[in-house]
Amino acid sequence: MTADQSHSPTLWIKSSYSGSSGGQCVEWSPAYASAHGTVPVRDSKTPTGPALAFSTSAWTAFVGDLSR
Numbered sequence: 001m002t003a004d005q006s007h008s009p010t011l012w013i014k015s016s017y018s019g020s021s022g023g024q025c026v027e028w029s030p031a032y033a034s035a036h037g038t039v040p041v042r043d044s045k046t047p048t049g050p051a052l053a054f055s056t057s058a059w060t061a062f063v064g065d066l067s068r
Contacts (some may be wrong), residue, residue, distance in 0.1 A: 014044060033059070 012027040025044035033039040039059040040051040054062070 012042070
């Protein structure tokens with residue numbers, strides 16, 4: 001995982017686990033992940049801020065652990 005500001009995906013998707021009140025908003029870009037093999041994740045409240053970049057295998061393991 002790295003902090004990276006160079007990701008500029010065209011479409012960010014809000015996580016289904018994010019709260020509806022706007023307090024917990026995590027976004028990721030599946031199109032960028034598919035094209036580059038790196039999954040960018042950011043806080044939707046700071047869209048111009050940095051994004052964390054995960055390898056696709058690390059992201060898959062993380063999401064798999066959440067769904068248990």
